[in-house]
Amino acid sequence: MIDAKGNTLFEIGNKEDAFQPDGFCWVHAVTSTDRVIAVADSDCRKLVFFTADGRYLGTVPAQDLGLKNPWMPALAFAPDGTLYLSGEQNREGTPVREAFVLRIEGFEALK
Amino acid sequence: MKSILLTILLAFGTLITAWSNDDVIPRAEAIAASTPLALKATTTKLGEHEIKVTPLTLSYPIFTNKGFKSVTGMSIAGNKLYLMIGMGKAIAYHLPTPATTTLKLDTDFGTNGELKVDEMNAKGISANAQGDVFAHGGWSTIRYHGNTKTEVPGQGALHWRPGKNYGFLVGNNKLTLYANGQLQEKSITANGAGQIGSAG
Numbered sequence: 001m002i003d004a005k006g007n008t009l010f011e012i013g014n015k016e017d018a019f020q021p022d023g024f025c026w027v028h029a030v031t032s033t034d035r036v037i038a039v040a041d042s043d044c045r046k047l048v049f050f051t052a053d054g055r056y057l058g059t060v061p062a063q064d065l066g067l068k069n070p071w072m073p074a075l076a077f078a079p080d081g082t083l084y085l086s087g088e089q090n091r092e093g094t095p096v097r098e099a100f101v102l103r104i105e106g107f108e109a110l111k
Numbered sequence: 112m113k114s115i116l117l118t119i120l121l122a123f124g125t126l127i128t129a130w131s132n133d134d135v136i137p138r139a140e141a142i143a144a145s146t147p148l149a150l151k152a153t154t155t156k157l158g159e160h161e162i163k164v165t166p167l168t169l170s171y172p173i174f175t176n177k178g179f180k181s182v183t184g185m186s187i188a189g190n191k192l193y194l195m196i197g198m199g200k201a202i203a204y205h206l207p208t209p210a211t212t213t214l215k216l217d218t219d220f221g222t223n224g225e226l227k228v229d230e231m232n233a234k235g236i237s238a239n240a241q242g243d244v245f246a247h248g249g250w251s252t253i254r255y256h257g258n259t260k261t262e263v264p265g266q267g268a269l270h271w272r273p274g275k276n277y278g279f280l281v282g283n284n285k286l287t288l289y290a291n292g293q294l295q296e297k298s299i300t301a302n303g304a305g306q307i308g309s310a311g
Contacts, residue, residue, distance in 0.1 A: 006302045029185075049157055058158035065164050066150050074185035074194070078206065079274050086194060088173075088181035091145035095177035096137045098148050101169065101185075101192070101214060103207075106162035 001054060010054035012037065021059040022048060029075035031083070036107050038083055040075040047075075047085070049110075057110060065102060081107050135179045135197055142174055171202060171216040171224060183234035186244075187273065191217060193244060195236040201226045201246060229253060229260070237271045237278065245269040245278070252280065254292075264294055 001009040014023035025043035032038065036057070037050040045062040062070050065085070072087035083104040088097045150166035173196050175181045184195035192204045192214060202225050204214035216224040232248040244255045247268035254261050254269070263269050267282020269289055277290040288295040 002299065002301055004299060006299045008302070058156070058160075060155060060157055060162070064153075064155040066153050066166065071180070073180070074182050076185050076187045076192075077273065078187045082209075084185065084187060084192060086182045086185045088175070089148065090177065091148060094141070094145040096141055096145045097175045097177060097179070097181050099169065099173035099181040099194070099196070100148060100150060101167045101194075102150070103165040103167055103212075104162055105165070105209075106157070106160060109160050110157075 012039070012050050012054055012056075013048075019044065021046075022056045024048065028073045031075045031077050033077050033081055033107070035081075036077075036110055038075055038077070040072045040085065040087075042070075042072045042087070045070065045072070047072075051110070065104075067100075070100070083107065135175055137174050137176050165212060167207060168213045169204070170213055171204070173202075184236040186236045186238040186271070188238040188271070189240040191220075191238065193236050193238045195228075195234060195246065199228050199233055201228055201233075201236055201244065226255060228255070235268050237269055239271045239276075239278070240274075243271070245271065250282070263289070 003009055014020040017023050018025045024039065024041050026041060027039055028042045029040040030037065032052065035052050037052060039048045041048060047060045049057040051057060062072065067089060070087045070089040072085060074086040076084050078084065085102045085104060086099065088099045090097050152165045154161050154163050173181045175197055179197055182194050182196055186193045187206070190206045192206050193201060195201050201221070203217040203220035205217055207213055218224045220226060226244065228246040233246040235247045237245045242256055245252050245263065246255065250266045252263040252267065252269040254263055263280060265280050265282065265287060267280045269278055269280050271278035277288060279286040280289050280294060285298045285300040287298040
């Protein structure tokens with residue numbers, strides 16, 4: 001995070017170990033509100049959350065979202081604070097990849 | 112030597128043009144023979160907090176064959192959800208109300224809900240409530256508004272700030288303000304934070 005003069009305010013992510021819950025194998029999408037920063041890491045199949053001032057909130061593995069080996073390159077907060085995640089995964093046992101969109105709610109309680 | 116180079120170029124060109132819709136998009140019979148994802152609504156924990164996950168039904172489903180991306184970018188503006196999909200196309204859906212779960216295709220967007228963007232490599236999309244849609248690849252951004260399109264000057268990806276009347280062109284390790292339909296002189300360059308990149 002940088003300020004309007006380009007100075008670093010803070011950094012997010014575990015720089016020592018990408019495989020830790022707060023680490024990033026790769027940042028494929030990032031979005032934020034004035035309270036929450038959400039990061040989609042498709043390589044490690046997880047969403048990672050931070051407060052707007054950089055405090056680690058938690059990690060949600062893709063399988064906890066009901067997904068199975070998905071690709072998750074698109075993430076966006078709506079103005080009402082609802083998070084949308086889009087990506088794709090294979091239909092079981094086939095090469096057919098189907099796109100999905102998930103609506104994720106409950107961020108208003110985060111402080 | 113020239114003939115060898117020509118042969119290589121022709122072979123490369125053939126390889127590129129071989130990626131047609133028929134290769135990227137599964138045949139109807141393959142889709143029909145496969146089992147839909149049937150994702151289920153669930154709740155899960157984010158730290159101590161509970162979050163609710165609801166899969167939405169796409170009235171206009173998107174399929175690709177293995178090896179090709181179905182979705183590469185998403186943006187939400189107003190009551191619309193925009194997706195950048197394969198083969199240089201963008202689509203728009205109406206956002207469902209909290210009580211409903213279907214994303215209905217916005218048939219007023221582009222041609223019957225599908226906008227063909229000029230750049231085949233466009234992967235990202237950003238939109239605003241004024242109806243501007245910015246499609247960006249690695250180095251350039253094109254702005255679409257109704258039937259008009261204009262190239263955003265400068266190199267980088269244009270990201271509109273949700274709910275605001277401005278955005279930033281992200282590229283060359285700096286953020287440049289974009290407002291009133293054009294790049295402004297104000298920009299921010301990172302001081303020692305590493306490269307400013309663009310994700311999503």
